[in-house]
Amino acid sequence: MKRTILIAGLGLIGGSIAKSLMLSQQNYVIGADVNQETLEYAQSNKIIHEACTFDEAVLMADYIILAAPISETIRLLAKLNNTSLTKEVIVSDVSSVKGTIMKAAGELTNERITFIGGHPMAGSHKKGIEAAKSHLFENAIYVLSPSYRSTPKKVEAMQELLMNTKSKFLILQPEEHDEMTGVVSHFPHLIASSLVHQAKKWQNKHPFLPNLAAGGFRDITRIASSNPELWQDIFYHNRTKLSRLLEEWITEMIDIKERIDNNEKTKIIDYLQMAKQYRDGIPEKEKGAIPAFYDLYVDITDQPGALASVVLLLANKNISIKNIEILEIREGITGVLRLSFYTQNTQEKGLEVLINHGYDAMIQD
Numbered sequence: 618m619k620r621t622i623l624i625a626g627l628g629l630i631g632g633s634i635a636k637s638l639m640l641s642q643q644n645y646v647i648g649a650d651v652n653q654e655t656l657e658y659a660q661s662n663k664i665i666h667e668a669c670t671f672d673e674a675v676l677m678a679d680y681i682i683l684a685a686p687i688s689e690t691i692r693l694l695a696k697l698n699n700t701s702l703t704k705e706v707i708v709s710d711v712s713s714v715k716g717t718i719m720k721a722a723g724e725l726t727n728e729r730i731t732f733i734g735g736h737p738m739a740g741s742h743k744k745g746i747e748a749a750k751s752h753l754f755e756n757a758i759y760v761l762s763p764s765y766r767s768t769p770k771k772v773e774a775m776q777e778l779l780m781n782t783k784s785k786f787l788i789l790q791p792e793e794h795d796e797m798t799g800v801v802s803h804f805p806h807l808i809a810s811s812l813v814h815q816a817k818k819w820q821n822k823h824p825f826l827p828n829l830a831a832g833g834f835r836d837i838t839r840i841a842s843s844n845p846e847l848w849q850d851i852f853y854h855n856r857t858k859l860s861r862l863l864e865e866w867i868t869e870m871i872d873i874k875e876r877i878d879n880n881e882k883t884k885i886i887d888y889l890q891m892a893k894q895y896r897d898g899i900p901e902k903e904k905g906a907i908p909a910f911y912d913l914y915v916d917i918t919d920q921p922g923a924l925a926s927v928v929l930l931l932a933n934k935n936i937s938i939k940n941i942e943i944l945e946i947r948e949g950i951t952g953v954l955r956l957s958f959y960t961q962n963t964q965e966k967g968l969e970v971l972i973n974h975g976y977d978a979m980i981q982d
C-alpha cells in the first residue's frame with residue numbers, strides 16, 4: 618500500500634532522507650520548505666514527487682519528518698498540534714538535540730499525532746539540498762526516541778519507512794542522547810572552532826603560520842568548517858550539557874597546564890598514553906557523530922598528475938570514492954592521500970588495485 622510522507626525542510630538532511638525514500642515504489646514523497654528555490658530544485662531534480670505548503674501537506678501525510686533547524690522544528694510541531702488533522706500521523710524529526718524536542722512533543726495535545734524523535738547521526742560540513750545524498754546515512758547510527766504515545770509497532774513502522782537510509786537504529790532516551798552527543802559531537806565542535814581562533818590570533822604575529830598547518834591541524838579542525846547557524850542552534854538546545862562539559866574541560870586544562878609548567882614528565886606521558894589507548898580502541902568501521910569512513914592511505918609523490926593517476930586507476934575499476942584528502946604533502950617529497958569509500962567492499966577492492974599497481978597503500982595510517 619502506498620504511503621504519503623511529508624518532509625518539512627529540504628536541506629542537507631531532509632533532502633537526503635527524501636532521496637532515500639524515493640528509492641521505494643511504496644512511498645509518495647511531498648516536500649515543503651520556506652525557500653522557494655529549494656523546492657524548485659527538489660522538484661526539478663526528482664528528489665520529491667510533489668512540492669506543497671506545510672499547511673496543505675500535513676492533511677495528506679501518513680508520516681511527517683521535520684527536517685528544519687531545531688528551533689524551527691519546535692515551531693512546526695506546535696503548528697501541527699493546532700491543525701485539524703483528518704487522519705492519524707506518525708511524526709518524527711532529525712534534530713541533533715533531543716531534549717527540547719521531546720519536551721515539546723510531550724506537550725502535544727492533538728491525539729492524531731504520534732511523535733517519535735529521530736536523529737540520523739551522519740552529516741557533512743555542507744548545507745542545503747544540493748549537498749543531499751541518498752546514501753548519506755548508510756551504516757550510520759539513526760537514533761530514535763519514542764514519545765509517551767508511541768507503541769513498539771509504530772517505532773517498527775518508522776524503522777521500516779527509513780529502511781533505505783541503510784542506517785543502524787538505536788533507541789535512546791533524550792537525556793542520554795544529549796549527554797553522549799554533547800561529549801562526542803557538540804563539545805568537540807566548540808573546541809575545533811576555538812583551535813582555529815587561536816591560530817588566527819597567532820597569525821597576526823606570524824603571517825606564515827597557515828602554511829605550517831599540517832595534517833594534524835586540518836584533521837582536528839575539519840568540523841569547524843560546518844554551518845555556523847546550525848551549530849549555534851545545537852549549542853543553544855544542548856546548552857546545559859555543553860556548559861558542564863566546558864567546566865570539566867577548563868578544570869582539566871588548568872591541571873594539564875600545571876603539569877607542563879612543572880615538567881611532570883611521567884604524568885604527561887600517562888595523560889597522552891591513556892588518550893592514545895582510548896582513541897585507538899574506538900571502532901573505525903562504525904559511522905558515528907564524527908563519521909569514520911572506509912579509508913585507505915596511499916603514499917604518492919608530489920609530481921604533476923600523481924593524484925589523477927590514483928583516481929583514474931580506481932575509476933577504471935568502477936570504484937567510487939566518497940572523499941579525497943591530501944595529508945602532509947610537502948613540496949617535492951612523498952605525501953599521503955586519504956581516500957574514503959562508501960563500503961568496506963570497495964575499500965578492499967581499492968586496496969588490491971593500488972597494491973597491484975605498485976602503490977604503497979594501507980587501510981590503517
Ligand SMILES: NC(=O)C1=CN([C@@H]2O[C@H](COP(=O)(O)OP(=O)(O)OC[C@H]3O[C@@H](n4cnc5c(N)ncnc54)[C@H](O)[C@@H]3O)[C@@H](O)[C@H]2O)C=CC1
Nearest residue numbers: 626628629630650651652685686687712713740741744745
Ligand atoms: N548538518 C548535519 O550534519 C546534520 C544536521 N542534523 C539536523 O538536521 C536539521 C537540518 O539541518 P541541515 O539539513 O543540515 O540544514 P540545512 O540548512 O541544509 O537545511 C534546512 C532546511 O530547512 C528549511 N527550513 C527552515 N525553516 C523552515 C520551516 N519553518 N519550514 C520548512 N522548511 C524550513 C531551510 O530552507 C533549509 O532548506 C537540524 O535540525 C540539524 O540539527 C542532523 C544530523 C546531521
Ligand SMILES: O=C(O)C(=O)Cc1ccc(O)cc1
Nearest residue numbers: 713738739740741840906907
Ligand atoms: O561531519 C561531522 O564530523 C559531524 O559531526 C556531522 C554531524 C553533524 C551533526 C549531527 O547531528 C550529526 C553528525
